[in-house]
Amino acid sequence: MIVETLAVGTELLLGQTVNTNATTIGVRLADAGLDHFHQSVVGDNVERIAAAIRLAASRADALIITGGIGPTQDDLTRDALCAATGLSMVFDEDYAARLRQWWARRGREMPESNLRQAQRPEGATLIVNNKGTAPGLRLRVDDTWVFALPGVPAELIPMVENDVIPFLQRQGGGGDGVVVSRLLRTWGESESKVGEMLADLFEASTNPTVAFLASSGEIKIRLTAKAPSEAVAAELIAPVEAEVRRRMGPRVFGVDDDTIERVLLAMLEERGWTLGTAESATGGMVAARITDTPGASNVYRGSLVTYATELKRSLLGVAGRLIDEHGVVSEEVARVMAEHAGDVLGVDVVIAVTGSAGPDAQEKAAGTMIVAVATPEEVRARTLFMPGDRERVRTYTTTAALHLARLAVSGAGWTDDVVQRWTKPPSS
Amino acid sequence: MIVETLAVGTELLLGQTVNTNATTIGVRLADAGLDHFHQSVVGDNVERIAAAIRLAASRADALIITGGIGPTQDDLTRDALCAATGLSMVFDEDYAARLRQWWARRGREMPESNLRQAQRPEGATLIVNNKGTAPGLRLRVDDTWVFALPGVPAELIPMVENDVIPFLQRQGGGGDGVVVSRLLRTWGESESKVGEMLADLFEASTNPTVAFLASSGEIKIRLTAKAPSEAVAAELIAPVEAEVRRRMGPRVFGVDDDTIERVLLAMLEERGWTLGTAESATGGMVAARITDTPGASNVYRGSLVTYATELKRSLLGVAGRLIDEHGVVSEEVARVMAEHAGDVLGVDVVIAVTGSAGPDAQEKAAGTMIVAVATPEEVRARTLFMPGDRERVRTYTTTAALHLARLAVSGAGWTDDVVQRWTKPPSS
Numbered sequence: 001m002i003v004e005t006l007a008v009g010t011e012l013l014l015g016q017t018v019n020t021n022a023t024t025i026g027v028r029l030a031d032a033g034l035d036h037f038h039q040s041v042v043g044d045n046v047e048r049i050a051a052a053i054r055l056a057a058s059r060a061d062a063l064i065i066t067g068g069i070g071p072t073q074d075d076l077t078r079d080a081l082c083a084a085t086g087l088s089m090v091f092d093e094d095y096a097a098r099l100r101q102w103w104a105r106r107g108r109e110m111p112e113s114n115l116r117q118a119q120r121p122e123g124a125t126l127i128v129n130n131k132g133t134a135p136g137l138r139l140r141v142d143d144t145w146v147f148a149l150p151g152v153p154a155e156l157i158p159m160v161e162n163d164v165i166p167f168l169q170r171q172g173g174g175g176d177g178v179v180v181s182r183l184l185r186t187w188g189e190s191e192s193k194v195g196e197m198l199a200d201l202f203e204a205s206t207n208p209t210v211a212f213l214a215s216s217g218e219i220k221i222r223l224t225a226k227a228p229s230e231a232v233a234a235e236l237i238a239p240v241e242a243e244v245r246r247r248m249g250p251r252v253f254g255v256d257d258d259t260i261e262r263v264l265l266a267m268l269e270e271r272g273w274t275l276g277t278a279e280s281a282t283g284g285m286v287a288a289r290i291t292d293t294p295g296a297s298n299v300y301r302g303s304l305v306t307y308a309t310e311l312k313r314s315l316l317g318v319a320g321r322l323i324d325e326h327g328v329v330s331e332e333v334a335r336v337m338a339e340h341a342g343d344v345l346g347v348d349v350v351i352a353v354t355g356s357a358g359p360d361a362q363e364k365a366a367g368t369m370i371v372a373v374a375t376p377e378e379v380r381a382r383t384l385f386m387p388g389d390r391e392r393v394r395t396y397t398t399t400a401a402l403h404l405a406r407l408a409v410s411g412a413g414w415t416d417d418v419v420q421r422w423t424k425p426p427s428s
Numbered sequence: 429m430i431v432e433t434l435a436v437g438t439e440l441l442l443g444q445t446v447n448t449n450a451t452t453i454g455v456r457l458a459d460a461g462l463d464h465f466h467q468s469v470v471g472d473n474v475e476r477i478a479a480a481i482r483l484a485a486s487r488a489d490a491l492i493i494t495g496g497i498g499p500t501q502d503d504l505t506r507d508a509l510c511a512a513t514g515l516s517m518v519f520d521e522d523y524a525a526r527l528r529q530w531w532a533r534r535g536r537e538m539p540e541s542n543l544r545q546a547q548r549p550e551g552a553t554l555i556v557n558n559k560g561t562a563p564g565l566r567l568r569v570d571d572t573w574v575f576a577l578p579g580v581p582a583e584l585i586p587m588v589e590n591d592v593i594p595f596l597q598r599q600g601g602g603g604d605g606v607v608v609s610r611l612l613r614t615w616g617e618s619e620s621k622v623g624e625m626l627a628d629l630f631e632a633s634t635n636p637t638v639a640f641l642a643s644s645g646e647i648k649i650r651l652t653a654k655a656p657s658e659a660v661a662a663e664l665i666a667p668v669e670a671e672v673r674r675r676m677g678p679r680v681f682g683v684d685d686d687t688i689e690r691v692l693l694a695m696l697e698e699r700g701w702t703l704g705t706a707e708s709a710t711g712g713m714v715a716a717r718i719t720d721t722p723g724a725s726n727v728y729r730g731s732l733v734t735y736a737t738e739l740k741r742s743l744l745g746v747a748g749r750l751i752d753e754h755g756v757v758s759e760e761v762a763r764v765m766a767e768h769a770g771d772v773l774g775v776d777v778v779i780a781v782t783g784s785a786g787p788d789a790q791e792k793a794a795g796t797m798i799v800a801v802a803t804p805e806e807v808r809a810r811t812l813f814m815p816g817d818r819e820r821v822r823t824y825t826t827t828a829a830l831h832l833a834r835l836a837v838s839g840a841g842w843t844d845d846v847v848q849r850w851t852k853p854p855s856s
Contacts, residue, residue: 012450012451012454012467013454013464013465013467014454014455014458014464014639015450015451015452015453015454015455015456015457015458016454016455016639016641017451018446018447018448018451019446019447019450019451019467020446022440022443022447022469023440023443023445023446023447024443025443026440026441026442026443026444027442027443027444028443029443030442030443036441036442037441037470037471037473037476038468038469038470038476039440039441039447039468039469039470040466040467040468040469041450041466041467041468042465042466042467043465045465048465048466055483211442211444213444222444277712277733279712279715282716282719283715283716283718283719283720283724283728283731284705284707284712284713284714284715284716284719284731284733285712285716286712287711287712287715287716287733287735288710288711288712288713288715288716290711291710291711291712291713291733291735291822292711292818292819292822294786294787294788294818296711296735297735297736300735300736301735301736301738301739302732302733302734302735302736302739302743303711303712303731303732303733303735304730304731304732304733305705305712305715305719305730305731305732305733306730307715307719307724307725307728307729307730307731308725308728308729308730310729310774311729311730311773311774314774315730315772315773344743345739345743346738346739346742358722359722360722390720390722391720394719394720
């Protein structure tokens with residue numbers, strides 16, 4: 001079954017809003033085994049919305065429209081549906097009564113403009129919106145099912161998941177089976193290198209398919225199987241996953257919703273170790289990432305962000321002699337930061353970061369970043385050469401520091417092959 | 429002149445990549461005064477790309493295609509251009525020689541597949557790509573200019589800015605004048621409230637136009653003027669900007685590329701004050717935001733992230749009695765955190781944050797966040813009631829803390845009207 005999406009909104013064409021709805025719906029359609037061949041955007045203009053609806057009806061089995069069904073004068077999707085189909089607009093008294101009740105329960109008077117939301121093309125079915133006041137609409141245009149849904153993601157996505165996709169599946173869309181995806185999450189290699197390492201699997205695999213997704217330096221390997229049941233899909237995925245893991249080794253840090261920090265915190269909790277951080281060039285980013293995770297307080301205690309050199313002395317007890325001899329952007333200073341922060345914070349494991357984040361060089365070339373990790377067993381330090389601008393250098397170093405901590409806590413080595421991507425200066 | 433955009437790539441339809449190129453191009457077209465009525469996405473399929481090109485040629489003066497011009501077998505935009513136009517493919521020996529040189533200079537052998545990039549539909553003009561090896565193409569399809577550009581944003585955007593838009597302007601697109609935009613950046617009110625405060629300006633203004641953009645809680649007011657010259661555009665914008673500033677007061681923190689943290693750091697530098705932070709619930713996010721700014725080290729010294737309660741005692745000297753009496757999520761504790769951190773870090777100004785970020789309540793309801801700011805002149809504290817999930821609570825509180833610090837350092841009051849949005853519990 002071929003499904004097409006159409007986003008309505010001048011703000012999308014002006015670049016004031018990113019069309020993330022199309023992305024989310026794209027993922028949901030792929031997961032449901034529904035084909036998605038066209039995605040379009042038009043502005044708040046009845047004629048152009050109507051033309052887009054007619055075009056989609058000529059080539060797709062279903063069309064999902066997002067946006068343009070709110071209460072204001074520039075919400076034109078309902079009018080365009082009438083224009084595209086020749087249907088007349090009717091007023092839904094029942095829905096109008098529900099709207100009035102919704103406002104009355106909140107002790108407020110309803111602006112009359114809201115009654116636009118009780119209009120619908122004759123014969124259209126209302127789709128319940130549990131998160132807002134604009135109902136969705138479903139109607140048949142020629143041989144195509146057309147859905148008009150709100151543009152607000154929090155309202156839209158539940159309606160797509162709970163109403164539109166199950167409806168299309170009941171019409172026979174997506175076949176009889178299930179589509180199961182499993183995401184293997186890796187850190188430390190480029191997308192092209194991961195692609196090379198798994199090239200033959202990518203070429204040979206049709207079920208499950210193998211795909212690569214890159215975001216913020218993390219490379220995800222997605223295995224997607226179609227099968228009559230979840231159990232059969234899992235059986236198809238298992239041997240390919242095992243082969244990917246064999247080749248990628250400790251670069252794979254988790255699956256699906258795992259984050260490096262969540263995996264690290266779980267490992268620490270299991271070992272009964274507490275965690276702290278000491279940051280200079282990343283200035284709190286490692287701490288912020290760790291504390292993103294609910295429940296981090298079971299393991300994580302705090303951070304000393306010693307951005308100024310004199311705080312490395314006064315707070316962390318890094319000897320002036322050491323700084324004079326090696327500079328603050330050095331493995332020597334990073335090691336001492338990690339060790340002393342353990343004492344000051346009273347923790348078992350410390351991640352310490354110092355470096356030259358740019359844009360200007362500080363002691364070392366911009367992008368030269370040092371990570372040290374102290375555990376009760378040992379202290380390790382490594383120099384990384386991070387490419388890109390200040391923001392990218394800091395973001396990648398934050399993830400790399402969490403990655404190195406995970407390896408250290410698990411007892412895995414920091415061998416060149418698992419941190420290889422950034423261990424050599426860019427000119428070499 | 430009507431310009432249309434078409435993104436090519438199955439990964440966009442599957443939702444593996446967000447079409448941010450369309451957003452960026454949308455902004456550039458709007459700035460240049462070029463109309464943008466349709467935006468589409470198709471997958472890596474010659475027939476569907478060709479159909480999309482023919483459709484655009486039937487309704488637009490120009491089409492910008494992004495993606496599908498790389499070296500691999502699934503880069504099909506060149507083939508689709510031939511299919512859509514009936515032109516034959518020719519091989520550009522000059523470009524092939526340049527490609528070979530590019531690889532030779534790097535001491536590497538060129539994969540033969542790269543020669544696909546030297547192919548072009550007969551009569552197409554090559555557009556130089558300074559950031560990569562895939563050149564762009566420009567050709568005339570019926571009465572429409574068609575541009576085929578790379579999908580990689582770092583390559584694409586300079587080509588749009590430096591080549592495509594100036595070319596279209598030379599063809600008479602966007603009129604003779606200039607389009608000048610000025611962004612007024614505000615914090616502390618919702619988009620709908622800002623819209624209400626400026627409703628009459630929004631309705632009445634045609635040149636400059638007034639638009640509202642919301643991102644991460646910040647509301648930007650965009651004034652866009654078309655005029656024969658930059659000076660005239662600035663004259664048109666000035667009185668509207670003055671009126672917006674009069675109504676919005678200290679909620680306006682800057683213009684264009686200003687960030688709250690950059691404005692705060694500049695104010696501190698001017699006063700000769702140094703800055704530190706003491707964070708609990710935001711766990712390093714305030715520090716991370718401040719150190720995002722190059723040159724922050726002129727003013728900013730460091731942070732004590734006291735995530736665990738015992739570190740508030742041992743590092744910050746917050747008396748156990750105070751914690752027992754008021755709890756750690758209290759204005760009393762936030763004040764002492766700010767004052768003592770000033771001593772420990774040796775700084776003039778401290779931003780301190782404590783709170784209950786969620787998902788579970790900690791002492792107070794999730795979303796109850798306390799900000800304190802200590803300056804050499806006074807110590808202030810304020811309780812904020814932040815809506816949304818943990819991530820949103822932490823992100824908004826980080827910006828709110830920087831906003832409150834900016835007001836405190838400038839001597840402006842923390843009156844309810846400038847922080848009003850979050851000063852009342854959600855149920856009241």
